[in-house]
Amino acid sequence: MKWDTLDEEPCSLSRTVAVVGDRWTLLILRECFLRVRRFEGFQSSLQITRHLLSERLKKLVRFGILRRVPYSEAPKRYEYILTQKGLDLYPIIMAMVHWGDTHMGDERGRPMLHEHKTCGKLFDPVMVCSECGEVLHAKQVHVHAGPGRNEAVG
Amino acid sequence: MKWDTLDEEPCSLSRTVAVVGDRWTLLILRECFLRVRRFEGFQSSLQITRHLLSERLKKLVRFGILRRVPYSEAPKRYEYILTQKGLDLYPIIMAMVHWGDTHMGDERGRPMLHEHKTCGKLFDPVMVCSECGEVLHAKQVHVHAGPGRNEAVG
DNA sequence: AGGCTATAGTTCTAAAATAGAACTGTCAAA
DNA sequence: TTTGACAGTTCTATTTTAGAACTATAGCCT
Numbered sequence: 602m603k604w605d606t607l608d609e610e611p612c613s614l615s616r617t618v619a620v621v622g623d624r625w626t627l628l629i630l631r632e633c634f635l636r637v638r639r640f641e642g643f644q645s646s647l648q649i650t651r652h653l654l655s656e657r658l659k660k661l662v663r664f665g666i667l668r669r670v671p672y673s674e675a676p677k678r679y680e681y682i683l684t685q686k687g688l689d690l691y692p693i694i695m696a697m698v699h700w701g702d703t704h705m706g707d708e709r710g711r712p713m714l715h716e717h718k719t720c721g722k723l724f725d726p727v728m729v730c731s732e733c734g735e736v737l738h739a740k741q742v743h744v745h746a747g748p749g750r751n752e753a754v755g
Numbered sequence: 756m757k758w759d760t761l762d763e764e765p766c767s768l769s770r771t772v773a774v775v776g777d778r779w780t781l782l783i784l785r786e787c788f789l790r791v792r793r794f795e796g797f798q799s800s801l802q803i804t805r806h807l808l809s810e811r812l813k814k815l816v817r818f819g820i821l822r823r824v825p826y827s828e829a830p831k832r833y834e835y836i837l838t839q840k841g842l843d844l845y846p847i848i849m850a851m852v853h854w855g856d857t858h859m860g861d862e863r864g865r866p867m868l869h870e871h872k873t874c875g876k877l878f879d880p881v882m883v884c885s886e887c888g889e890v891l892h893a894k895q896v897h898v899h900a901g902p903g904r905n906e907a908v909g
Numbered sequence: 910a911g912g913c914t915a916t917a918g919t920t921c922t923a924a925a926a927t928a929g930a931a932c933t934g935t936c937a938a939a
Numbered sequence: 940t941t942t943g944a945c946a947g948t949t950c951t952a953t954t955t956t957a958g959a960a961c962t963a964t965a966g967c968c969t
Contacts, residue, residue, distance in 0.1 A: 602802045604778065604927090611866040613855025614785050614848060620859070621851075624758065624956075627776060631768050634893055640917050648756045650957055655918060665858075676964040678916065686858050691893040692882040693854060694768060696846040697775075701767025704819075704840050705774070710902035712765040718895045720887035728846040731881045733874035734888075739788055739845040741872045748864035758956090778927075794946050804928055809947060830935040832945065 611750050620664050621690065625649050625657050627697070630690060633667070638680040666690070695726040765904050774818050775844065779803050779811055781851070784844060787821070792834040820844070849880040 602610060608619035621627050625647070632643055644654055658681055661667040666687040669679045695715075702711050702725070717724045728737045756764060762773035775781050779801070786797055798808055812835055815821040820841040823833045849869075856865050856879070871878045882891045 613852045613866055616859035617851040617855040618781050622781060627772050688893050689854060692850040695882060696850045697771040698767045700843060700847060701771040705770035712767055712901055712903040714899045714901040716897040716899060717884045718897055719889055722886040725885040726882050726891055727885045728849060728880050729883050730871045731879040732876040735873055737880055739842050743870040743872055745868045747866055747868040749866040
């Protein structure tokens with residue numbers, strides 16, 4: 602498995618890792634969900650080098666996660682907005698935040714709390730089965746090869 | 756924000772990224788969930804270099820994601836087993852697989868299908884609110900600083 | 910006009926991480 | 940005694956990332 606062709610692997614995890622699985626990308630996306638849109642905004646809140654930020658933004662645009670939208674004509678300036686494909690990354694981010702809350706916390710308590718506007722309560726994200734609605738656990742899931750698989754694995 | 760102290764940031768996403776956010780780690784964990792336990796097993800299915808595999812397994816053991824358990828006394832041999840902390844990474848992996856299924860697919864269809872043993876059906880993972888059970892969307896969530904936060908962000 | 914600031918990058922060198930291959934050590938089986 | 944399986948370690952070369960300085964456009968102030 603090669604890193605530069607990871608997005609062509611017959612594995613949806615590999616393909617996702619090809620997009621968000623490198624240094625900084627997930628942190629940039631966190632800022633996007635916190636309504637940051639501009640180069641200087643990302644750079645100052647993340648302390649990422651300008652060079653790498655530029656590379657990562659290009660990559661996210663190339664993969665259709667962000668759109669580069671002009672907000673000033675002279676001088677020409679752009680901001681970066683999440684597409685629907687980008688918004689759909691939200692469950693990944695939330696799953697990671699929840700794991701961090703649960704397993705990487707310290708005595709000071711959670712860094713962030715999440716309020717569900719729909720019900721008005723502070724919540725945790727929970728992953729359930731689309732068919733029966735039960736909470737998912739690794740040991741209750743059986744994996745089958747699907748049509749897009751060309752070799753038998755696991 | 757520095758990469759070698761990312762696990763000390765007052766942000767649960769950063770802390771999770773510190774553990775699973777580097778090259779190969781999530782793919783190694785995928786193999787763990789597919790019941791791979793041994794060095795040669797990881798190496799042959801991932802084509803990762805032996806050096807890096809060794810590093811990553813050490814790191815996962817250090818963070819308490821995997822346990823290194825002897826399975827042979829002479830010669831001394833070990834296998835790597837997911838701890839509860841490791842098993843709890845399942846929603847992250849599933850969220851990534853689902854996003855890949857949705858947004859990175861090709862004409863051949865899904866590489867893998869998932870069956871929920873509890874209800875017997877093929878399913879997708881869905882992220883819901885722990886309080887009201889509704890499906891979560893980024894725009895319906897409001898973020899507050901929690902007690903573990905020492906600066907105002909977002 | 911001349912200089913300051915803001916924004917969004919690009920370009921350079923040095924340091925760190927990763928790739929790729931070969932090597933080590935233990936033991937069992939042929 | 941030789942071969943093979945397993946679980947690593949060690950080495951050099953390449954790629955990525957860090958860190959800092961530099962470029963370019965334009966508004967605003969004096």
